Amino acid sequence: MSKQVQISEKWLKASILGSIWAASEIVFGSFLHNLRIPLAGNILTTIGIVLLIAISYFWKEKGLFWRAGLICALMKTMSPSAVIFGPMIAIFAEGLLMELSVRIFGQNAFGFVLAGILAMSWNVVQKIINFLIIYGLNVIDLYENLVKFAQKQLHIHTEIFWLPIFILLAINIIWGFLAAGFGIFIGKRAQKENIAQNIDFLQKENRNTNFQIDDFKYSHIRLIVNFVAMILILISANYLNWIVWTVFGFSAIVFWSFYYKRALQPLKKIKFWVTFVTISFLASYLFFWFNPSKNTVFDAFLIGWQMNLRAAVVMIGFTTVGKELYNPKIRGMFQNSRFRQVHLSLEMAFETLPFVMANIPSMKKFLQKPILEFQKLIRQAEYRLKSLRGADSKKQKIIIITGKIGVGKTAFVRKLIRHLKNRNLKAAGIVSLRVMHENIRIGYDVENLQTQATSCLARIADKNEQADIGQFVFSKTGLTLGIEALNIENLKNADYVVVDEIGPFELQDNGWAFSLGELLSQYNKSLILLIREHLVEAVVKKWNFKKPLLIFVDNASEAENLLKTENEICN
Secondary structure, three states: OOHHHHOOHHHHHHHHHHHHHHHHHHHHHHHHHHOOOOOHHHHHHHHHHHHHHHHOOOOOOOOHHHHHHHHHHHHHHHOOOOOOHHHHHHHHHHHHHHHHHHHHHOOOHHHHHHHHHHHHHHHHHHHHHHHHHHHOOHHHHHHHHHHHHHHHHHOOOOOOOOHHHHHHHHHHHHHHHHHHHHHHHHHHHHHHOOHHHOOOOOOOOOOOOOOOOOOOOOOHHHHHHHHHHHHHHHHHOOOOOHHHHHHHHHHHHHHHHHHOHHHHHHHHOHHHHHHHHHHHHHHHHHHHHHOOOOOOHHHHHHHHHHHHHHHHHHHHHHHHHHHHHOOHHHHHHHHOOOOHHHHHHHHHHHHHHHHHHHHOOOHHHHHHOHHHHHHHHHHHHHHHHHHHHOOOOOOOEEEEEEEOOOOOHHHHHHHHHHHHHOOOOOEEEEEEEEEEEOOEEEEEEEEEOOOOOEEEEEEEOOOOOOOOEOOEEEOHHHHHHHHHHOOHHHOOOOOEEEEEOOOHHHHOOOOOHHHHHHHHHHOOOEEEEEEEHHHHHHHHHHHOOOOOEEEEOOHHHHHHHHHHHHHHHHO
């Protein structure tokens, strides 16, 4: 039984949504973090909120949010980054909180807005929890002394201990409100518009998924030892002499560094050392300044030292635990347990990821046209869902008519249509008609084979025009006519469909690209595709054709090719 059959509808959709969410974390996260853009986490959370809310206007199943969050979080385990627990927890918590909101208040404006607020506010809550885990309870005293110091310097006489946190929380609440509102707007707009007929550019880029599997030798024993050692070191900090505790801490770090090369990655970042110096200085100064009778300068310095060493142990320790948890044997346990749906959904998500990564917009395009790009993400999700549900591949036949430019591919197909018409087979789809002026090609028109309606498809760009691809400018009227001709609803009476042609424009996910995807996933009869010879390999790879019939057009073997193609369609 195939995965598509075994996996439930909710988990199938969660795998698609989770992979799109993960792809946005990879592409946009890398962009934001590499440029050191402030509040990068909030921006990524915004994308997740908008995506989940917008897709809810199409996929209304309960439980989709937390499932998508879980899948996206689990996909983070294969990231080469040494820091994965924080993002994993944040993503899953955001999905869980959004799910909680819509479960209680429903999939309506109020439920979505509260979902956005809760998800965005989690950034503040998790940040506080992270500080407590990494630096211990001393961070509370450090924060309190820092606030008191600020009060004295600013001559503030009212209690403002919680004010900075409340201000930060308020900012996140407003941000979450706006993100949810934008998601609602995108979802409603996508519902009203036929997003399948969107013909704007979607830049295709080759991107590395940033996921890797290495030859690491996993060990259940090391997993247990690492986890227990980390806990004991953190507890012993409160009871042992600082020299003994420092030796234990450094010994663990050296041991982890020997077995786990990735473990030292947090220590290679300048951010860690800036934080190290800042905390050491603040602790030495503030703890001594406010309690000179209780703390010597050395005591204050030791507090800062303990906080920093604790941070190193926590970050490196969790990295080692996370690495060992990716043990194939541990993952195999999930495959044969009650968590089988999670395992199947995760596998499906990784299968979907290359498709999503190949089609996700660049950050530049996303910032330029966010509404359009979010609609395209929804369109991708819908297409992938239909693709995974699958068409009857035993009945569907792919016939590729190919040859060099100008060899007569369209003329060959017109002859084929006449032959098949004599056998009472009805054609549908489109053909491209070359437009000439004074024996010079100036562009192409498109013809609907069922209605014989024609329209301008492309013309050579004028000097003042920017070409869509190559030297051509495409007409929205012609593209709309072609998309309508290839619409599944209009092909019920057709015995085969012609698409002339699949070229560079389609390889960049424009023109007939989306229509072809729908035909491959939903149409179960013969497809005749016209493709230039040098593009056949790229097209076959992009749409993953299985054993297509290739017909190379040339005058010498025209009769043989016609017969071969007829037999393929009729048998």
